Amino acid sequence: MSRIRQLDVAVSELVGDGDVVALEGFTHLIPVAAGHEIIRQGRRDLTLCRMTPDVIYDQMIGAGCARKLVFSWGGNPGVGSLHRFRDAIQHSWPVPLEIEEHSHAGMANRYTAGASGLPFAVLRGYAGTDLPEHTESIKTIECPFTGEKLAAVSAINPDVGIIHAQQADREGNVQMWGITGVQKETVLASKRSLVTVEEIVDELEPRPGSVVLPKWAVTAVAEVPGGAHPSYAQGYYERDNDYYQRWDPIGRDRERFQQWLDTEVLNVERSAR
């Protein structure tokens, strides 16, 4: 049964050093405030899973939270590179970063297998690419019915899955809408889950195309208005494209990054941005 918690309490209850953690949200509804709280609590040696690491994982990697990254596209969307991610891979700064690299289709299927309680998923993917050579969690499998060669990818079952949604009710039922990515799969694949929401309402109003996660499928809910900024929350605020642009020079420079970390995350109770 999901419990309504303060963000800092929920993170300290759910996320421990060395955990496999997935913060999902495909451009939309990225749980940025929860990521900052993980940084503030000084978690280390995490295996971070996320299809598109985005600025939030750049920040968490730069802050030294991660030992390993599992991902499928590591850029700053519409801007360019993630420089903390590159610095960690190319120069082991601030700590070495192991990577496990997939395609989007592969990652989406890994979460689906995890949510389905299966050890792996099958897809027509990775054929002719160099990815299987470097990624242990991609194998070739033969279809037992047709003999076709297909890709198999192992399930992802994170210790903790974290997502952001628009609303929850007072009992902890969650509703999100717009682009909902792999968030449902992430929550259902994870041993424990945290959903941060824009607001807690008396009653969830049905919306076309929305995804509802019943309270018994979620471990904890925290009300964090603006918790997806600089990504967006449809119906609440738009994507802060300028932030993504401004991140580029900060992320490029270790000193500027450290300064940003001190003033924007570490020495504040809750990140302004």
Added chain:
Amino acid sequence: MSTETQAVSADGTAGAPVPEFTTDEMMTVAASRSLRDGTACFVGIGLPSTAANLARRTHAPELVLIYESGTLGTKPDRLPLSIGDGILADTADSVVSVPEIFNYWLQPGRVNTGFLGGAQVDKYGNINTTVIGGDYADPKVRLPGAGGAPEIAASCQEVLIVMRQSTRSFVESVDFVTSMGYGRGGDDRQRHGMTGRGPVKVITDLGMLEPDPDTRELTLTHLGPDIEVEQVREATGWPLQVAEELSVLQPPTDHELSVLRELKATIGGTS
């Protein structure tokens, strides 16, 4: 040569003035014209997105745009900055989950055209967006990685590649195969059990390359207006084959140019 700023001026031979345009604009317009009305196109961000949206506003109003964020049949009134911008969801026929977009819509071959770019392409249309130089564990440059591209390249009925041409980007053999084109040439795609045809055109700022029907080696078939064959050879990292009958791309029309420029002014906007 700066591809950003080089302008081609009117030659006036046909009497009608030809508008000035950059080689980048020519590339985007040529890419846009390659999309047929009424077909479905899986769109990547950047040049492919600009070209696909231009097509929908010009010759292909019924073009179905699909972005990997799960937006099917989206009709954005401005250019998105990312593949998951809110405008894509707001204007879509349907918004589906990411597992669904790949498994139900892309994988079975429902999508006519996949539209890709990359950091490197080789003479068999294989694309690299992963690492350049060194080896995988210790690369000279770490690029973003695969995203949706490997399966777009495999499962769309056909693939268009749009990239600026230089010896750095057009290489004999890519440092890493992120997305397969024709592999090592010939019938390599069939050997890998691929359902889609693979890259049918590579559209660049200098012209257009198409695969040889037998060897699948990319061959220059079209030149951009006022571009010389020698220029294209110099911008290619392998000995470039040139088609016997070489055509010249039709310059952008006034209408295409004005729509394109209007569109580009809207990128990432939040109107």
